[in-house]
Amino acid sequence: MSDIYDLVILGGGPAGLAAGIYGARSRLKTAILQKGKPGGQAATTSDLENYPGFSRGTTGPELMGHMAKHAESFGAEIIQEEVVDLELNGDIKTLKGRSGKEYRAKTVILAPGAEPRTLDIKGEKAFRGKGVSYCATCDADFFEELDVVVVGNGDAAVEEAMYLTKFAETVTIIVIHDEGILDCNKASAELAFANPKIKWVWNSVLHEIKGDGLVESVLIKNIKTGEISEMQTNGVFFFVGTVPKTEILKGKVELNEQGYIITNDVMETSVPGVYAAGDARVKYLRQVITAASDGAIAAVAAEKYLAEEEGFKERVLNVKEPLMVAFWAPQNEDSIGAVSTLEKIASNKEGKVKLVKIDTYRNQRVAQRYDVKIIPSVLFFQNGQLLDRISGVFNEIDIIEKIANVFSET
Amino acid sequence: MIEVNKDNFEQEVLKADGLVVVDFWSEKCEPCKALMPSVHELAEKNAGRAKFCSLNIAGNKRLAISQKVLGLPTIAFYKNGEKVAELTKDFTIEDVEAKLNDLA
Numbered sequence: 001m002s003d004i005y006d007l008v009i010l011g012g013g014p015a016g017l018a019a020g021i022y023g024a025r026s027r028l029k030t031a032i033l034q035k036g037k038p039g040g041q042a043a044t045t046s047d048l049e050n051y052p053g054f055s056r057g058t059t060g061p062e063l064m065g066h067m068a069k070h071a072e073s074f075g076a077e078i079i080q081e082e083v084v085d086l087e088l089n090g091d092i093k094t095l096k097g098r099s100g101k102e103y104r105a106k107t108v109i110l111a112p113g114a115e116p117r118t119l120d121i122k123g124e125k126a127f128r129g130k131g132v133s134y135c136a137t138c139d140a141d142f143f144e145e146l147d148v149v150v151v152g153n154g155d156a157a158v159e160e161a162m163y164l165t166k167f168a169e170t171v172t173i174i175v176i177h178d179e180g181i182l183d184c185n186k187a188s189a190e191l192a193f194a195n196p197k198i199k200w201v202w203n204s205v206l207h208e209i210k211g212d213g214l215v216e217s218v219l220i221k222n223i224k225t226g227e228i229s230e231m232q233t234n235g236v237f238f239f240v241g242t243v244p245k246t247e248i249l250k251g252k253v254e255l256n257e258q259g260y261i262i263t264n265d266v267m268e269t270s271v272p273g274v275y276a277a278g279d280a281r282v283k284y285l286r287q288v289i290t291a292a293s294d295g296a297i298a299a300v301a302a303e304k305y306l307a308e309e310e311g312f313k314e315r316v317l318n319v320k321e322p323l324m325v326a327f328w329a330p331q332n333e334d335s336i337g338a339v340s341t342l343e344k345i346a347s348n349k350e351g352k353v354k355l356v357k358i359d360t361y362r363n364q365r366v367a368q369r370y371d372v373k374i375i376p377s378v379l380f381f382q383n384g385q386l387l388d389r390i391s392g393v394f395n396e397i398d399i400i401e402k403i404a405n406v407f408s409e410t
Numbered sequence: 411m412i413e414v415n416k417d418n419f420e421q422e423v424l425k426a427d428g429l430v431v432v433d434f435w436s437e438k439c440e441p442c443k444a445l446m447p448s449v450h451e452l453a454e455k456n457a458g459r460a461k462f463c464s465l466n467i468a469g470n471k472r473l474a475i476s477q478k479v480l481g482l483p484t485i486a487f488y489k490n491g492e493k494v495a496e497l498t499k500d501f502t503i504e505d506v507e508a509k510l511n512d513l514a
């Protein structure tokens with residue numbers, strides 16, 4: 001049997017790496033499974049200037065290199081592995097790698113991120129790597145002194161177009177909106193409008209990409225007039241948003257219609273012990289900072305889950321002897337009185353019946369599982385089995401009678 | 411892996427007999443660099459079956475474009491100087507290995 005990790009994280013982008021930092025730092029045995037080099041989408045953009053504390057001039061690969069080292073410095077293992085299948089139900093979860101290895105974990109954080117959306121325009125697929133690109137830093141070099149077209153007008157599109165102007169002769173941005181209207185932030189828009197290498201085509205969409213072996217021209221359709229015009233170009237860059245990389249998660253955790261993982265605000269998915277973080281999750285803002293934030297929350301939630309589940313297993317489920325399990329809360333007067341009554345009974349029983357105190361507030365998952373709605377509540381366990389319960393305030397006699405009934409041999 | 415460039419490409423690839431695998435990459439292409447260690451490993455394992463070359467497109471852009479390569483990562487397969495297959499963008503090392511086994 002291979003080692004069991006406390007926490008295995010699928011994906012080594014900013015979400016996965018931040019989760020790794022928090023997980024490993026709280027002494028969880030943590031592994032990050034990452035296909036290829038860590039860093040995710042953030043490592044594919046040259047200028048990354050809005051992550052707090054890392055100002056102008058910061059590059060994506062640089063920031064992500066720091067994050068990966070940071071995670072490793074606390075003991076997170078970054079393993080180069082593509083996860084191809086997962087078994088998430090049960091206490092021990094298994095992630096299967098393309099290498100054939102299996103990774104076993106008590107908790108899992110899913111942080112597979114997203115990938116560029118494709119539009120399925122005629123020629124888009126055929127000319128991939130032949131002039132069609134989704135990654136400016138990968139391919140900008142080729143277009144020195146050549147002309148390129150950018151499709152899209154959000155933050156990524158306009159910022160990557162600016163980067164392309166360092167190489168290309170002209171960068172023509174095709175915008176679906178009326179003249180002057182962009183979806184990107186104002187600062188980037190102003191810079192782009194002032195850049196002499198950037199040309200604009202308004203009210204238009206890309207209709208077709210043409211060429212012979214390599215891209216030679218594009219057909220652009222004006223959505224107001226319906227008119228289609230041809231423009232010579234050497235490259236077409238698409239930045240029209242992203243889609244979640246959650247294909248392998250279908251049927252494993254709950255996804256929404258677009259394939260994003262559904263979580264609550266502590267990053268819990270529909271499966272106990274399984275969390276999600278970053279761009280692959282249903283959320284409002286998909287950026288490095290929010291990915292890192294998700295990762296931190298997910299790791300802390302996973303750690304709490306482990307402490308609660310392991311603690312309950314050790315103290316209650318794995319114990320053979322008769323147990324009184326008291327659900328109490330320090331701020332609940334009745335429950336404090338109840339606990340001292342139970343302590344007295346336990347000491348009279350001289351170890352034949354033991355008392356386990358569960359702070360309900362810190363163990364809400366367990367309380368919910370056993371349907372504990374009233375504090376105090378006493379649940380009677382033996383050999384890990386729930387045999388009976390008393391909900392609400394009780395007196396000493398109630399308990400003594402219950403013990404005699406439930407645990408015949410005492 | 412043999413470093414090829416505009417000066418020796420003709421000799422090492424186009425005039426070579428048998429199967430030649432060319433890994434097009436650049437310093438700025440993160441996916442290329444992520445793939446590289448496994449390409450090197452594959453090259454070592456298959457030393458007798460094909461010649462493995464790597465081509466840094468910095469300074470060799472025209473050469474890359476003449477080979478109809480305009481995007482990274484790209485791995486091209488040549489047989490007796492003719493390009494017979496190519497993998498570009500989303501491919502894995504397993505795809506490279508499968509293609510190699512097809513052609514070798």
Ligand SMILES: Cc1cc2nc3c(=O)[nH]c(=O)nc-3n(C[C@H](O)[C@H](O)[C@H](O)COP(=O)(O)OP(=O)(O)OC[C@H]3O[C@@H](n4cnc5c(N)ncnc54)[C@H](O)[C@@H]3O)c2cc1C
Pocket residue numbers: 010011012013014015016033034035036037038039040041042043044045047048049050051081082083084111112113114115156160245248277278279280286287288289291
């Ligand atoms: C061009 C561009 C420019 C951007 N610019 C900025 C910017 O300036 N500022 C900013 O804050 N944000 C920017 N973003 C957005 C930012 O990059 C993302 O929000 C962020 O990277 C999301 O992090 P993530 O960890 O959720 O996912 P990702 O970064 O997508 O990382 C997920 C990782 O998981 C891996 N993975 C997926 N599936 C598997 C599997 N089955 N097995 C193993 N590994 C797997 C992937 O290989 C990837 O490395 C930009 C994005 C793009 C595309």
